[in-house]
Amino acid sequence: MEILNKFGFDPIMLAAQIVNFLIILYLLKRFLYKPVFKILKERQDKIEEGIKQTEKAQKTLEEAIGKETRILANAKKEAQMLIENAKSDSLELARQIEENAKTEVEGLINEAKAKISLESEIAEKKLSEHASALATSLLKKTLQDEIDKHGQRKIMENAFKKINKK
Amino acid sequence: MVSFAAEPIFFLGNFAVTNAFLDTLLVDFILILVVIFINKKMSLLPGFFQNLIEVMIDGFYNLTKSVAEKRADMIFPFFVTFFLFILLANWTGLIPGLTAIGIREEDHLIPFFRPATSDFNVTFGLALVSAVATHGLSIKTLGIKEYLGRYFSLNPIFLFVGFLEIISEITKVISLSFRLFGNIFAGEVVLGTISTLFAFLFPLPFLMLETIVGLVQALVFAMLTMAFMTILTTPHSEGSKEVSH
Numbered sequence: 001m002e003i004l005n006k007f008g009f010d011p012i013m014l015a016a017q018i019v020n021f022l023i024i025l026y027l028l029k030r031f032l033y034k035p036v037f038k039i040l041k042e043r044q045d046k047i048e049e050g051i052k053q054t055e056k057a058q059k060t061l062e063e064a065i066g067k068e069t070r071i072l073a074n075a076k077k078e079a080q081m082l083i084e085n086a087k088s089d090s091l092e093l094a095r096q097i098e099e100n101a102k103t104e105v106e107g108l109i110n111e112a113k114a115k116i117s118l119e120s121e122i123a124e125k126k127l128s129e130h131a132s133a134l135a136t137s138l139l140k141k142t143l144q145d146e147i148d149k150h151g152q153r154k155i156m157e158n159a160f161k162k163i164n165k166k
Numbered sequence: 167m168v169s170f171a172a173e174p175i176f177f178l179g180n181f182a183v184t185n186a187f188l189d190t191l192l193v194d195f196i197l198i199l200v201v202i203f204i205n206k207k208m209s210l211l212p213g214f215f216q217n218l219i220e221v222m223i224d225g226f227y228n229l230t231k232s233v234a235e236k237r238a239d240m241i242f243p244f245f246v247t248f249f250l251f252i253l254l255a256n257w258t259g260l261i262p263g264l265t266a267i268g269i270r271e272e273d274h275l276i277p278f279f280r281p282a283t284s285d286f287n288v289t290f291g292l293a294l295v296s297a298v299a300t301h302g303l304s305i306k307t308l309g310i311k312e313y314l315g316r317y318f319s320l321n322p323i324f325l326f327v328g329f330l331e332i333i334s335e336i337t338k339v340i341s342l343s344f345r346l347f348g349n350i351f352a353g354e355v356v357l358g359t360i361s362t363l364f365a366f367l368f369p370l371p372f373l374m375l376e377t378i379v380g381l382v383q384a385l386v387f388a389m390l391t392m393a394f395m396t397i398l399t400t401p402h403s404e405g406s407k408e409v410s411h
Binding site: 008018027 | 220285
């Protein structure tokens, strides 16, 4: 005991220090460690969630990119098909137009030919009529004095017959 | 010369308010400031100070976890509180000028503050808290039967071992309290002596040394407490299992 007194041992002070420390222990436990652990846990949760979300977003992004390429490929294919269709259609159209034009031209030509032959026929007829009229008048004028009326008629008839036979 | 006992500054009735006790209050004040500050500014995006506290607490928790495993949650508050309290008590004595202000009495100065841990009452109190808490946790985790089985047995050999255990428990308290007290008190004496030899620059390396001693002693006390707690809360069966593999 003597030695303890030398060290300044004082039961009241000892008790005071113990109480003091216990109070501090409680305060730190309640108001320092607990909130710090809580916030550490919260942060960890948040970071985990963030990582998870990032992964999810990455996945969605990849999916979207895949979809995009697929859509683009489809669109390309469709566009190609459209172009090809248009090409063949236009070729067909051109061919048809050409054919139409050909037939039309042929028709026109035929028509013109027919018209020409008809006209030439008419002209020929007219010419022959004209010629026969000219011939009769010529014959009439030349034969008027030489042959009688009966003879005239006969000759004329013969002449007509011969002309008409031609 | 610094006296062994903490010098009373004034009296509150019968209670002598010593300079070591004032230093204890200073430590309390600092710790409470930290608590208030942390609680006020706590956020998910930590500032510098919060980060510091978080790193420290997380680091100590991991250390406790590596030693005590699943009993870490129980032991951790004691471990860190001992460390912080003792560290601040040790270091407050090193604040330049703080121990130089006081009452002049006859031929020597009685400073208003002296490191709390250079008062035997404080270190002895801490050691007692450590011991009682250790045994309390032991009873809580192991149950009274297994706890008493460590000290009392019908087998005479184990009874003797138990007797040694009881003595070792008492020595633990003594060694914890005197180690801390001795180191810090000696540091005070050294600093006081050196300062009287030459007050400028000369004490600087010793101040640095005492800073390290203060940290180491705080760590030693806290680590020993943690180790004792871990040992005494480990069930016999689990302990033998740990040895066998």
